[in-house]
Amino acid sequence: MNREDAKRNEKILVLGDQHPKTRAFIRARRGCGSRRLGYCALVAVACSALVSHAQVAPSPAEKASYRGLHAAAARGNAAEIKALIAKGEKPDVRDRYARTPLHVAAYGGHHEAMRALVAAGANPNTLERDRYDIVTIASVADDASTLKVALELGCSAKNVTSRYDGTALIAAAHLGHAEIVRTLIKAGAPLDHVNNLGWTALIESIVLGDGGRRHTETLKILVEAGASLSLADRNSETPLALARRRGYGEMVKLLERAGAR
Secondary structure (H helix, E strand, O other), rough: OOHHHHHHHHHHHHHHHHOHHHHHHHHHOOOOOOOOHHHHHHHHHHHHHHHHHHOOOOOOHHHHHOHHHHHHHOOOHHHHHHHHHHOOOOOOOOOOOOOOOOHHHHHHHHHHHHHHHHHHHOOOOOOOOOOHHHHHHHHHHHOHHHHHHHHHOOOOOOOOOOOOEEHHHHHHHHOOHHHHHHHHOOOOOOOOOOOOOOHHHHHHHHHHOOOOOHHHHHHHHHHHHHOOOOOOOOOOOOHHHHHHHOHHHHHHHHHHHHOOO
8 A cells, every 4th residue: 555545544443333334334223233233444444444435536646647638638738638649558458546537637627638538449447456447437526527538438327336346437436426217217227236235326425424415306306217115135124124214204204105115
């Protein structure tokens, strides 16, 4: 592990239970019956997962060190990208985190740079080290305009991404990004894909959500699109049971009206 990675990990560990995704892990386990699992151990597990599996955008230090296409992509300079390609640079060159210039441009929301790279032959479906593509990057960022460009450029909403073997739809549902979820469904994202945690997008909107307006709207969109109400998690708990156990009243009403059991 280099110094930069160590600093990033230290920051996450210091944040501990104040980190929003750590709180999501805690909410997901709340009421599971595993009372012997210590709070500190749970936070440690959650933080470890964050270090290993969260999306990692290029840091300021990485951007400053970039040269060639990565530097042009980080600046969103489409004209420079075209000039570098004309000189023979390869569009799918990777940085130390296996990000291509296209990933870097997507993180920055640089649409013309993205278009220039794909026009020059960059693979719109390529994955970086943690197995994220540009559709998932845009979805997690709640960046509707970049998502639209990524889909137009040929990145598929059906890709299996992340070390959780998930999809962009699952990631967006987890975060309560309702309009992103709607866009991904229209783009053909698989509604009932099950990741390696045993969760679908619908289940993640409940167990990693907060039961509030955004996650309830996300759940509503998934239900109306035809997502399965009967697919259970690894503990054989259905979406309705999971919502009831968490006390998410509006979600419970929505699921019951839809015929969930």
